[in-house]
Amino acid sequence: MTQLDTVPLSEQTEDDGGHRLGRKRDHTRDPEILDAALDVLAETGYDAMSMDLVAARAKAGKATLYRRWPSKADLVIDAVTCMKQAQSRIEDLPDTGTLRGDLVALIRPHSMEEAERKMRVMGAVVSMLSRDPGLADAVNEAITEPRARLNRALIERAIARGEVSPRVDVDTVAHISPSMVAYRTLVQRKPVDREYLISLIDGVVLPALGLPAGAPA
Amino acid sequence: MTQLDTVPLSEQTEDDGGHRLGRKRDHTRDPEILDAALDVLAETGYDAMSMDLVAARAKAGKATLYRRWPSKADLVIDAVTCMKQAQSRIEDLPDTGTLRGDLVALIRPHSMEEAERKMRVMGAVVSMLSRDPGLADAVNEAITEPRARLNRALIERAIARGEVSPRVDVDTVAHISPSMVAYRTLVQRKPVDREYLISLIDGVVLPALGLPAGAPA
């Protein structure tokens, strides 16, 4: 059970001293519930995710869920929206001096776990995206775009540095790895490990930018 | 209502003269039913695809479906499997002399419609792939692999021709366009038109193979 550390909509009054079964004022169990929803969603898919399951997983009553969200769809949208957080800020990304170094530096166990979970959630809701524009927006804003923005920022930094030609299609290239990771995870069902990610950087992303495969500038 | 032109499992006796409501011997309405199933699947997703809907769409009775397939899952797997057909044979792909020419030649209105439908079907069943290995295999064999095989064959032809270095990761590169097209269609929900496909070829695929962007060998 992964833990969500941001507060979604309401404010967490203060940390409860540690009572396992202690209840809080307001309806401030939102984070746990949203987190449980994401877990169930990732494990079972949208339709198979029943509200009873989510309630059980969050050790909450189903009534509590409906006191807070008017419908299952709203709960899911809120849960997806609240995945946004943990993504690194662009400013505090270490500048290794080369684009390759920057990209490789993004491959950390933590970010890979996070990405894995996001991919599963994405797979759970793809079939809904065509019918629910709100969900589609939430998914793009919380799962798709953060990663693409990161890539875009690193590429633009490399352009400013003179490492990469300003003529490349930054947006398309920034979506290469998210696309291929999603495809490999959801459709091909092959593992996305460090080795694969590096082969993607060296074999596809850098060449697409006009850089030689394994050779940092 | 797109029409399936291959016969899935049983043999079609002969074309019925044109009787709108005329019935045939055996249970040889399989193609129409499978085609209807694919339509409903693509439009509504796996869970929302009810057997009643499929039956209605195929102007068949629900009993007829269950006379032929033991369950909904079996029907879907059979339907997906039967999408395999229309893909071009590798041998009769025109050899334009350059890899770029070969790749661009694959962009035809017909193949794009076909790909669009396949993408929607894929999106409809992604969330099931983790729970049903048989379905995952069917999807890969019918949707994923045919296109990748085509790309692979063209790249290998280019290697044999001396146009491309034999050191490239053919398999990964062959999956670039399928991955990015799927992502763009299902997640980003942006149009996949001729312009985008060509920008993919010139901006990503060819550079990844060490070829200059817009310049044929």
Next chain:
DNA sequence: CATATCCGGAACTGATGGGTTCCGTATATG
């Protein structure tokens, strides 16, 4: 025309799950 076959359609069953209501209880406040 009589018979056998198969299909479309409608009605039915059982299970599942979204959403609601209600109640006992734990917490907080005074």
Next chain:
DNA sequence: CATATACGGAACCCATCAGTTCCGGATATG
């Protein structure tokens, strides 16, 4: 301790849907 709040949990209602059964009619065969 009394009161108000809100939570967990269970029971409930109702719609939907997978899967089944049955029947009337159309087709084919002789």
